[in-house]
Amino acid sequence: MQIPGLPTGLTALQTAGQSASQAAGQAAANRAGGQGGADPADPAAKTAREFEALFLTQAVDEMMKTVDLGSFAAGSAEETWRSFLSRAIADEIAGQAGAGTGIARSVESTIAAYGRAAAAEGDK
Numbered sequence: 001m002q003i004p005g006l007p008t009g010l011t012a013l014q015t016a017g018q019s020a021s022q023a024a025g026q027a028a029a030n031r032a033g034g035q036g037g038a039d040p041a042d043p044a045a046k047t048a049r050e051f052e053a054l055f056l057t058q059a060v061d062e063m064m065k066t067v068d069l070g071s072f073a074a075g076s077a078e079e080t081w082r083s084f085l086s087r088a089i090a091d092e093i094a095g096q097a098g099a100g101t102g103i104a105r106s107v108e109s110t111i112a113a114y115g116r117a118a119a120a121e122g123d124k
Contacts, residue, residue: 044115048108049094055103056090057083 064086094100 044108044111045104047111048104048106051107052101052104053087053090053094056093056101057087060089060093061086 061083064082094104
């Protein structure tokens with residue numbers, strides 16, 4: 001049954017996937033914006049938060065492969081939605097204000113150190 005105005009097939013899946021990814025990314029950015037008092041407009045802070053979320057997504061995805069998901073693991077759709085679930089869990093971990101893994105803080109301080117070194121080198 002076709003519902004007027006509702007996309008079908010692969011296009012619908014791609015659109016839904018993009019919308020979910022954008023929403024998850026925006027939610028993570030909103031949560032992480034208050035993390036540790038970092039300026040959300042700071043490119044180093046933004047890059048560090050994105051790296052932490054990506055790293056955690058990979059870690060959570062690997063952990064989820066070891067868990068019996070029962071009827072959730074019934075087919076190929078499970079593989080698609082598992083990645084969304086992994087990303088959502090990773091965003092929640094990374095978005096814990098000041099209590100995340102510390103990866104973002106470490107990456108941000110390293111980026112800042114490289115920036116200071118490059119600026120000092122440019123002043124010579």
